[in-house]
Amino acid sequence: MNKQIKEFRDYRSKMNERIITSDNLVLKRLFNLDTNTYAEGALSTRVKEMLGLVSSMVLRCDDCIKYHLEKCYEQKVTTEEIMEIFSVANIVGGTIVIPHTRRALEYWDLLNNSENQKI
Amino acid sequence: MNKQIKEFRDYRSKMNERIITSDNLVLKRLFNLDTNTYAEGALSTRVKEMLGLVSSMVLRCDDCIKYHLEKCYEQKVTTEEIMEIFSVANIVGGTIVIPHTRRALEYWDLLNNSENQKI
Amino acid sequence: MNKQIKEFRDYRSKMNERIITSDNLVLKRLFNLDTNTYAEGALSTRVKEMLGLVSSMVLRCDDCIKYHLEKCYEQKVTTEEIMEIFSVANIVGGTIVIPHTRRALEYWDLLNNSENQKI
Amino acid sequence: MNKQIKEFRDYRSKMNERIITSDNLVLKRLFNLDTNTYAEGALSTRVKEMLGLVSSMVLRCDDCIKYHLEKCYEQKVTTEEIMEIFSVANIVGGTIVIPHTRRALEYWDLLNNSENQKI
Amino acid sequence: MNKQIKEFRDYRSKMNERIITSDNLVLKRLFNLDTNTYAEGALSTRVKEMLGLVSSMVLRCDDCIKYHLEKCYEQKVTTEEIMEIFSVANIVGGTIVIPHTRRALEYWDLLNNSENQKI
Amino acid sequence: MNKQIKEFRDYRSKMNERIITSDNLVLKRLFNLDTNTYAEGALSTRVKEMLGLVSSMVLRCDDCIKYHLEKCYEQKVTTEEIMEIFSVANIVGGTIVIPHTRRALEYWDLLNNSENQKI
Secondary structure (H helix, E strand, O other): OOHHHHHHHHHHHHHHHHHHOOOOHHHHHHHHHHHHHOOOOOOOHHHHHHHHHHHHHHOOOHHHHHHHHHHHHHOOOOHHHHHHHHHHHHHHHOHHHHHHHHHHHHHHHHHHHHHHHHO | OOHHHHHHHHHHHHHHHHHHOOOOHHHHHHHHHHHHHOOOOOOOHHHHHHHHHHHHHHOOOHHHHHHHHHHHHHOOOOHHHHHHHHHHHHHHHOHHHHHHHHHHHHHHHHHHHHHHHHO | OOHHHHHHHHHHHHHHHHHHOOOOHHHHHHHHHHHHHOOOOOOOHHHHHHHHHHHHHHOOOHHHHHHHHHHHHHOOOOHHHHHHHHHHHHHHHOHHHHHHHHHHHHHHHHHHHHHHHHO | OOHHHHHHHHHHHHHHHHHHOOOOHHHHHHHHHHHHHOOOOOOOHHHHHHHHHHHHHHOOOHHHHHHHHHHHHHOOOOHHHHHHHHHHHHHHHOHHHHHHHHHHHHHHHHHHHHHHHHO | OOHHHHHHHHHHHHHHHHHHOOOOHHHHHHHHHHHHHOOOOOOOHHHHHHHHHHHHHHOOOHHHHHHHHHHHHHOOOOHHHHHHHHHHHHHHHOHHHHHHHHHHHHHHHHHHHHHHHHO | OOHHHHHHHHHHHHHHHHHHOOOOHHHHHHHHHHHHHOOOOOOOHHHHHHHHHHHHHHOOOHHHHHHHHHHHHHOOOOHHHHHHHHHHHHHHHOHHHHHHHHHHHHHHHHHHHHHHHHO
């Protein structure tokens, strides 16, 4: 697995575990609720993950973007679709979103490449 | 047509016209580009309007929310789907999004009701 | 009761009811979790409501500010304390917070005055 | 004087006075510092007011926008220059800035018209 | 002292010194005013630092979070209290605050651990 | 050339190229429009770059700040002028902008120093 992907996942897992084991009930429930939000419903998980991605982009949170890119990758979102999500984010959120788009596309390419390396 | 809907549309049209006729080329092109962003592509206009709606909610812009609600209404997005878009926006963006959700749902109901009145 | 206060409360109640009865489980649980967040714990409800107020101010949400001002009023936060919360919000968030501070102080004065009128 | 302009100025003056007389030293000093920020220096007041305007637009604060539009008007900023400031704000901040641009241009037109009425 | 803590403090001190010695009077006074904001008053420094922390979290500024965590640590804020501040920040600001919460809790643990190492 | 400057420019160029060659027309046009926004017009490129810089600061995007600092440097903006732009950004945007100001001033100093080394 690519080093950048591995580091992101490991740090995220370690600190989420640390937060959850801190016994703050509100944070535990919010984490739980966060997972439920993207479950299949009237909208598919696939569309919901796209909604999560575009929201993370206009709010300009790199780690949230990476997380939803991973989920979109699992949901077989294509690169062409990803670019259209990026275009909505950049039009709504402005050129201030461009630096995040650069890092997002780099991470998206890593996800696609690292997978290829497995084969 | 409902008064609140009419006022929103009239003001929006009048001032957009005022902006476009001011002969600022950058703004004209941005308005044009904005329209193109939601055209059918790898993603459908329907999904793109959902992306526009959720982005407007987490960025907390009431007028942008109303605009994308109208577009979602045109695209036959159901109330159940709208509520799931609202849920993503509120989980990602937090309870600070709730007051905008109240106004958004009120406007969504107006759109549905005023249409019914036409029949 | 003061008209502005009554309108705020009535609209808030009506639309919260509308959201909750829409049967979106994520939103219902988030509303529930929101209430739990400010319960007595390691920190008192009084301090937590101050935290909610200052957060609403730097994020510049007038309705959220009004809501937490009402809760601070219930918790017997003094005007001098409120002004210090406003000062933290304006220093951290900048002069962009000033217009919200104007409306917040007006609402705070209304809360104090309307209560006086009851006596 | 135009009614909308008068109401904006009257409310602003009244509540600023209320804040300053509350005897919170931090807020008093911040208000004072705010005034100093736009004084003639290495940059002219004219350019600084443009900086204040574009900042208010990308942060999407209608009252701050109105205030800086008034200051730009005093500084003889032309409509063509205002439109270019709007274009920077909309490109950097995205289409989420458009509703604020509509209200900003309306207010700018009012400022120019009401002045004409005086003559 | 822990390396991450030392680097944060050293860079902060060095660049604050650089800013202050640049002879921009507005920035100097703002820095000064910032210090005064958290002085004992109607509210204790302890509560004000909590207000500063929660504001920094919902505005998602990692360096501001670290700074206020250090101040909270000096004020003997407990880990249980810190977690409740985090819970308010995550509920008000949404899951977009989670990545900042991960880094905040890591830094909080470092502060507690590095202190222990001194003993 | 200074290493930090070189890395910023190289990564920016590489990923912008990657985005543009992805054949998403909306993003291509937005990149193009972004360039046009800062062209000489009613306002000079020099003033427009100052507007871009202050917008990037209040929106707190480090990479956008670096980019506009480079453009301001090309436009012979003086250090005293830069400090006044920083002061507007910090007053409007609050102390949350300070960490970005530290990094901005460091980068500005690098630009000035690395250039001196060329001579």
